[in-house]
Amino acid sequence: MASVDKPTPTTTNSDAQDPAPAAASARDDVKTVTEAALFEAFGGVRGMVETVLPGLLFVSIYTVNKDLHLSAIAALAVSLVMVAVRLVRKDTVKHAFSGVFGVAFGVVFAMMTGNAKDFYLPGMLYTLGLALAYIVTAIAGVPLIGLILGPVFKENLSWRTRNPGRKKAYTKASWAWGLILLGKCAILFPLYWWADTTQLGWVLVTLKIPPFLLAVYLTWVFLAKAPPPIDVFAEMEAEERRKASETG
Structure with missing residues (x-):
């Protein structure tokens, strides 16, 4: 028989472990891992800059002086510089290299046809x-x-x-x-x-x-x-x- 002075503790629903916080934590972990994986796979902010900058430079220069050769060389040069920076810093170069190949194909195609739109x-x-x-x-x-x-x-x-x-x-x-x-x-x-x-x-x-x-x-x-x-x-x-x- 339990002592009157020390009553036996009882377990109520409020004392039981609530699984909701654990489930929420697991969902948060999945979201965090997903964010990190997407950031790695698609290059993040730096990858976006490397994607946009060559084309932006090409159209900016061409808008000012209509010089296909100067615009194309500038776009290719900035792509190569971005690859070089990644190599020096020993970062992954897959996004920068893909940008270089894309720009290079555009430059070659535009030079061959003489039509700036073909860039x-x-x-x-x-x-x-x-x-x-x-x-x-x-x-x-x-x-x-x-x-x-x-x-x-x-x-x-x-x-x-x-x-x-x-x-x-x-x-x-x-x-x-x-x-x-x-x-x-x-x-x-x-x-x-x-x-x-x-x-x-x-x-x-x-x-x-x-x-x-x-x-x-x-x-x-x-x-x-x-x-x-x-x-x-x-x-x-x-x-x-x-x-x-x-x-x-």
Whole structure:
């Protein structure tokens, strides 16, 4: 019988551990990891600057003096400088290198045709091809955004068969990217035929960042609501440790 002086403690609902804070913390962790992964995959603010600056420099110089050669050389030079800065600082150069190749193709194409508008044509064709790739892969059940982000999240292709919630999120994100880029192309290609070089250039520079940010935001929304990624690298390491312990 319990002592009158020391009553037996009772557990009430208010004393029980509330699972809501733990669930909220887990959701916050998923969102934080998703933000970091998207930042790494798409280059963040610096990557956006490296994407915009060459085209901005080209159209600015061409607007002032209509000199195709000077505009093209300046755009290519600033791209090379940005790569050099990354190399000196030992940063990742994949975003800067992609910018250099894009600018180089534009410069070569414009020089060959003598038409300043053709500086933008390779990039526009690339955008169209990328839009179609996002849509086709989403239809095929292998969404491109999942192929891009899977290694970043350390899940590789586990989302295809083991994590249907993430596959669904990647499919939605790929559709978003595809439709947004198609909308961008629907604006730019008519301007390529009807507008002059400066008009096309300024519209293209204006459309560099907002559609990209919208697509990244929607990707974050879809993935933040999806189940967390399966860390296949951690699984492999755990399996190796298990085998080592068994053989040891």
